[in-house]
Amino acid sequence: MSITNATTQESLVQYPSPYKVVDGNLCMEVTEKHSKYDRKLSNFTPYIKSELTVDDGATETKVLRLAGQHANGETLPEIEVSGKDFPSFNWLFEKWGAKCILEVGKNIREHLRYAIQQTAENAEQQFIYQQTGWKKINGEWCYLLPGDSKFNVSLKGKLESYCGEQTFSKSDLETVYSMTKTPPAPKDVILVLLAFAFLTPLIEFLRQAQCMPKFVLNIIGSTGTRKSTLAALFLCFFGIFNAGNLPMSFRDTSNSIIQNAFALKDVLTCIDDFHPCGRDDERKLTSTMQALVRAYGDRTGRGRLRKDSSAMESRPPLGNAIITSEFPPDIGESGTARYFLLELKDGDVNLDILSSFQQYAEQGVFRRVMLGYTEWIRKKFLQEDKIEKEFINMLKDSFSAYRSDFIQTGISCHGRVPEMAAELRIGIKMFLWFLEEHEVITEYAANILDSEFKEILYQLAKRQSENIQSDKPSVVFVKKLYALIESGAVAVTHKDLSLGEDPYPRNFIGFEDEHYLYLNKDIAYRHVKVLCNEQGENFSLTSKALLKTLAEDGLIKTSQGSNTVSVRYAGKNSRYMALDKFKAEQIVNGT
Incomplete structure (x- = not known):
């Protein structure tokens, strides 16, 4: 079996028996009842030009580069087919078009696959690397980039x-x-x-x-x-x-x-x-x-x-x-x-x-x-x-x-x-x-x-x-909270209410004393999150996660393993988030 550069259709590729080229078609010699005839497999003669091993850094895959000639004398363009897709011939129409036809009959594809693989003996063996950088090849470290004189490094697209x-x-x-x-x-x-x-x-x-x-x-x-x-x-x-x-x-x-x-x-x-x-x-x-x-x-x-x-x-x-x-x-x-x-x-x-x-x-x-x-x-x-x-x-x-x-x-x-x-x-x-x-x-x-x-x-x-510090969720929360308070968007009263003062004014989020802001954690959280959304900023922590973060950063008072404290306000005991005013103001002032 040999592959040459001859110009005649029959001599472009020679297949081992029982396969042969007849009038540019790939055929198989069949013997039935003491008589022989040539069974046509395809109207083109494909062969393996080279066998590629493609290393992408994670896996190695086999790719066949196929060449061929149509029965009408046209040279088919060289194509690449993965080893996985090769036996199915589903690639044929996509790669070589409708003019390349497989005949109808039992085991046609199997015979064609076998005949093509028989041409692999003279095929060139190539390694293609699809990843740059250091790689150990034959026991030696090599730094790979496209254009390497020793190795074929191929990157695609951009x-x-x-x-x-x-x-x-x-x-x-x-x-x-x-x-x-x-x-x-x-x-x-x-x-x-x-x-x-x-x-x-x-x-x-x-x-x-x-x-x-x-x-x-x-x-x-x-x-x-x-x-x-x-x-x-x-x-x-x-x-x-x-x-x-x-x-x-x-x-x-x-x-x-x-x-x-x-x-x-x-x-x-x-x-x-x-x-x-x-x-x-x-x-x-x-x-x-x-x-x-x-x-x-x-x-x-x-x-x-x-x-x-x-x-x-x-x-x-x-x-x-x-x-x-x-x-x-x-x-x-x-x-x-x-x-x-x-x-x-x-x-x-x-x-x-x-x-x-x-x-x-x-x-x-x-x-x-x-x-x-x-x-x-x-x-x-x-x-x-x-x-x-x-x-x-x-x-x-x-x-x-x-x-x-x-x-x-x-x-x-x-x-x-x-x-x-x-x-x-x-x-x-x-x-x-x-x-x-x-x-x-x-x-x-x-x-x-x-x-x-x-x-x-x-x-x-x-x-x-x-x-990084300015992007900490606790820092973002404190800065946004104080911005809301200073703008009057939310209301914070004093723990010791003045005579006749409404204990729960509009947009009430909590009250304060000398040392702490006592905040309704869910309402304060919701106001800050809304403000972040309005300003196109992301505040992804949940209310519970925020409390945990504030506690870890030492910004709120904790009590018996809880991140909220029980405080009496307006004649009623409730649990609030106690934010340390001194530490919070340090964050706001950047000190």
Whole structure:
């Protein structure tokens, strides 16, 4: 059996007996009652051009690339058919059209399947990788990007702009380092973006060290501040990008974004333009934002089942992501704790400097630097199992040390903030180490820049902690409650009523004494929730959960395990939520 490039129909493909080509048709020689005849199977002659093994990072599947010729002499286009679909031939009409006909008869499909598979002997065997980043292939770590000279890495749709380079030079690295001296945007923003970019190829090994980054970077700024352009510039370490071709946006569904995020392992991506237009749009985009920050913040994929009810492989985000938005999204305390905030204001970006670095990016400078960086990691840390384990332990120890270093500053913050700071310090440290070993900077200069970055990072982290604090449900409740009281939208009386005073005026929610506001928990909760809805803000806690949160934050008095207290008012004992006025006023005044 052979496959040739001959031009005649009969010699294009030769099948083993009893199959053969007759007048361009695939036939089977049949013997009946001592006589032979050719039974027609199809009016075309298909064969396997190549057999593909497709690795998407979670599973490996087989795909056949088929070629063929119609009996009329027309060359059929090459098509791909999954191993699962191949035997059914349900793909035939969709792929090759109505002109390709299977004959009627018993076992026609089985014979055709068998005949096609007999051509596999000469088919080319190919591996296709549909996930970027680090992968162990034949016992060696390889960093995969489309355009790799050794491996076939294929990403589809909006991810096709990811690609690598083949060469690296010291001058490329000097160009990238110059961003720290002549930054196109505020230096604190540029240094954090550099740290985030050079942290990204470490994710596989940070995962093994059990200290995987669990946050996204959120660049906020009004229209025209060039936030998308700046994000695209840093994505150019991993591909060819500009503000007009960023990989994903908030107009995509959250499921499609998270699915793509699994394919983008150990590379940087961007979800662009959180910019709601109207109340309904805001709800939709905020829901998408919630799903994204939780997926990256928890590194969890969407749980799915196969038809037989067995669990499918989890597909969590495995790279890092930049989000751009015009204002901080209203996703609550836990959501805010899963992103690190950078802010751009009008005039912050120097367009002339930005343009020069964009030109370098278009020339491949950034991609070549990332090639050099990943090759440096591979050669320095991943050649031997012992050194690889030492590398992973070094990352783990560095994370613990940097996290402890931050905690010792005494900055009051959410528990995730020290972890974000530790991860970003690892990113800048590895970048500086890379610069040192290629003699772009001295050890002294690296230490100076590292100290500067540490101070910048701590200031940004302190601001981040304040943002998280302001999104705490208890803080939101207290601020909204006092706004309602001060506006007269609700009524609060004094515990010691004046003579003739109405104890239950219109919109009554409670009373006060010198130390506490005694509130009807359900009525006060309802008023705050209505105000949040009117202002387009989300307040998702139930009344019971709110009481629990207020108690945990020490804002209300508790009594014998209950989050309400019994108080006598207007001649009647009832249970109220007792809000500490001194602590509440500290929140309102920001002290």
